[in-house]
Structure formats: C-alpha cells, structure tokens
Amino acid sequence: MLLSPAFQPDLPAAVAFSGGADSTALLWAAAQAWPGQIHAIHVHHGLQAAADDFAHHCQKTCDALSVPLHVAMVDARNAPGQSPEEAARKARYTALAQAASAAGLKSVWLAQHADDQVETILLALSRGAGLPGLAAMPARFERHGMRFERPLLGTSGAAIREWLRERNAAFVEDTTNADTSFTRNRIRHELLPALEKAFPQFRETFARSARHAAQAQELLTAVAAGDLAQVGEPPRIAALRALDRPRQANLLRHWLRMAHQTQPNAAQLDELLAQVAACSTRGHHIRIKVGAGFVERTGDTLAFRVAPSA
Known part of the structure; x- marks a missing residue:
C-alpha cells in the first residue's frame, strides 16, 4: 500500500502532478483511494523545451484516471539576487495554491519521498545550515492560504518505482535528473547508494533527526516571538x-x-x-x-x- 491508512486528508484535494514517477504514483494511489475527490495541477514553467510534452502526457494520464487537470502557466524567471531554483519554487507554490483555491479544493499533495528528505538534509549539512535547514521538509504546512501535504515522506524512491512497475503505469523521465553537475543529483546517484550499503536504516534515522530539529526550531520560534513582543x-x-x-x-x-x-x-x-x-x-x-x-x-x-x- 502506497498511502498509509493514517493519512487522513482534507478533501477534495489536488496532486501536484509533474508527470514524473513520484507524482504519477501519488496521483494513481489518490485517485483509487478517493475517486471523484482528486484533481491534478500541472505547473508549466516553460523552462525546458519538453515542457509542452510533459503537459500533454499529464492530460493523457488524467483522462485515463478520470481526474480533472488544471494547467498553471508561470513565469519562473529569477529576479536579481535570486537563484533560479528559488524563483521556480516560489512560482510553483504560488501557482499550486491559486489553482487549488480557484477549483474549491482544500489541500495540495506533493510527491516528495524519503530519499528526497535525505537529500534535503545532506544539502543542508553541506551548506552549514541551522535548525530550519536540518528540519528538512515538513509533512504538512500552509502557504498562500492553502494546506500542503507530503504523504510519501516515509516511502523510498525505489519502493515507488516498484509500485509503478507492478501497475505498468507510464510516466515521463526528466533528463535533468541524471545531470550530476547539480549537487542534489550527485547526492542521489553517488551518496545514497553508499549510505544504503553502510547504514541500511538511514532513511528512518535521518527522518528522526529531522523531526528532532523541527521540534527544537519550534521552541526557538516561540522564544523569538516572545522576545520580539517585548523588544517591539x-x-x-x-x-x-x-x-x-x-x-x-x-x-x-x-x-x-x-x-x-x-x-x-x-x-x-x-x-x-x-x-x-x-x-x-x-x-x-x-x-x-x-x-x-x-x-x-x-x-x-x-x-x-x-x-x-x-
């Protein structure tokens, strides 16, 4: 089972659907578990030549699953002093929240999984991040007035791919995921296999450390809010x-x-x-x-x- 029985979402909801393996698995599982309650939102960044092909694939998949698809066109160009990744991320969250709100949906589900969480923690460590970075990705949060959920954080990327193979589910491969000039891709292709060999339980232990960091950050945030109220x-x-x-x-x-x-x-x-x-x-x-x-x-x-x- 891909989705935990403990996952009790706000419905109706949308899956942020790129057409890749992870979001395809999440969309299939969600559509099967809550038929008629699930939409898909595809954010069209226009940053790759294949962006239109991705959108067409998403429409074909949604038609087969009887899931309404909303395509959100965004301008993800970065402002001066802003990284392209940050610009794309902000544009994506804004577009997802706006599209879900316009469709009357209560939540948006993101397909990041356990390997993504580990990559996020390792990136934070490589940059000397503090507690907010080490807390990595929360399972749920709110942004732009919309609730976001990450129901696959306890599932490995390999398990997701196996789930898709068992169902012969088609998905698109983003060729940039194999480009090891990106730090996150080097972590995925070089570090994670080494961690798997040396520490087979690394996904669970890293996730536990991230939860400890998140709890400590909550305490620091409460102290800061109290101090700011006194300082003005x-x-x-x-x-x-x-x-x-x-x-x-x-x-x-x-x-x-x-x-x-x-x-x-x-x-x-x-x-x-x-x-x-x-x-x-x-x-x-x-x-x-x-x-x-x-x-x-x-x-x-x-x-x-x-x-x-x-």
Missing part, C-alpha cells in the same frame, strides 16, 4: 541589546523571516550583531545588506528596506 516591532535597539547574543540572533532571524520574508546568511547576521553591540550612541550608523534589501538604523529602531530595482 520593528526592534528597538536598546531593548534588543538587553538580550544575550544568541537570543538577539534568534530574534533577528525570526523578525526578518516573518516580517520581511528574507533570511540573513551567517556572515550578514554576525555583522548585524556586531553593529547592534556597537550601537551605544545616537550617531551610530547601521546599514547591512541582507537578502534583497538592507537592515538599517532608523532612530531608535532597526528597519528593513528593500533594495531599489536596477
């Missing part, structure tokens, strides 16, 4: 300086993420903390690049200003 929003510099450095860092990350949808890297945060520590006079100037803008001193508070477009 935007943060008052004198009140911020009264906290110890780790709580300052925790508060500033939380404020920038929640209020301004940006995240400082380690060097930017260290510089910001150093400037806050040095800010003991009215004339002390603060202006530090963070994400797509700047954190600046405005009177007695910190402010975030978006950088002007070129």
Whole structure:
C-alpha cells in the first residue's frame, strides 16, 4: 500500500502532478483511494523545451484516471539576487495554491519521498545550515492560504518505482535528473547508494533527526516571538541589546523571516550583531545588506528596506 491508512486528508484535494514517477504514483494511489475527490495541477514553467510534452502526457494520464487537470502557466524567471531554483519554487507554490483555491479544493499533495528528505538534509549539512535547514521538509504546512501535504515522506524512491512497475503505469523521465553537475543529483546517484550499503536504516534515522530539529526550531520560534513582543516591532535597539547574543540572533532571524520574508546568511547576521553591540550612541550608523534589501538604523529602531530595482 502506497498511502498509509493514517493519512487522513482534507478533501477534495489536488496532486501536484509533474508527470514524473513520484507524482504519477501519488496521483494513481489518490485517485483509487478517493475517486471523484482528486484533481491534478500541472505547473508549466516553460523552462525546458519538453515542457509542452510533459503537459500533454499529464492530460493523457488524467483522462485515463478520470481526474480533472488544471494547467498553471508561470513565469519562473529569477529576479536579481535570486537563484533560479528559488524563483521556480516560489512560482510553483504560488501557482499550486491559486489553482487549488480557484477549483474549491482544500489541500495540495506533493510527491516528495524519503530519499528526497535525505537529500534535503545532506544539502543542508553541506551548506552549514541551522535548525530550519536540518528540519528538512515538513509533512504538512500552509502557504498562500492553502494546506500542503507530503504523504510519501516515509516511502523510498525505489519502493515507488516498484509500485509503478507492478501497475505498468507510464510516466515521463526528466533528463535533468541524471545531470550530476547539480549537487542534489550527485547526492542521489553517488551518496545514497553508499549510505544504503553502510547504514541500511538511514532513511528512518535521518527522518528522526529531522523531526528532532523541527521540534527544537519550534521552541526557538516561540522564544523569538516572545522576545520580539517585548523588544517591539520593528526592534528597538536598546531593548534588543538587553538580550544575550544568541537570543538577539534568534530574534533577528525570526523578525526578518516573518516580517520581511528574507533570511540573513551567517556572515550578514554576525555583522548585524556586531553593529547592534556597537550601537551605544545616537550617531551610530547601521546599514547591512541582507537578502534583497538592507537592515538599517532608523532612530531608535532597526528597519528593513528593500533594495531599489536596477
């Protein structure tokens, strides 16, 4: 059984359907378990020459399953200072949420599985990520007013492929998945087989570590929210300086993420903390690049200003 009996979704729902193996398996399983309650949403990025072929394949599969298909066209071009991957991800989530809302659906299901979760954790480790990165992908979350679910996080990629073979289910292969110039693909093709050999239970143990990181991050988020309520929003510099450095860092990350949808890297945060520590006079100037803008001193508070477009 591909979907756990413990998975009790909000219906009607949509599967984010690329036409690849993972989303094909999820769509087949969902359509069989909840006939008439499942839609599919295909996000057409227009980033590959084969994008139209993918959409045609998705329509053919949905017709065979009697599943309504919604095709969402998006502009996934990246803005200055934004990675192509980040731009595509943001465009995809926005399109999925809008298409599901327009169709009157209650949730969107994503087909990431246990191997994807391990890849995400290893990528986070390779980048020196903190708890948010090590927490990897949550099983459920909300974005743009829509609930998202990942019901396959406990299932390996190999098990999904075997499930599809047993049903002779057709899917498309994205040729970029074999390109090992991408770090995630190198992890998939080179590291995961080694982990399988050395630590056969690595999927379960990595997932458990991710859950521990997510629980710890929930606690830090609660502390940051409480501190921000005391310090004020935007943060008052004198009140911020009264906290110890780790709580300052925790508060500033939380404020920038929640209020301004940006995240400082380690060097930017260290510089910001150093400037806050040095800010003991009215004339002390603060202006530090963070994400797509700047954190600046405005009177007695910190402010975030978006950088002007070129």
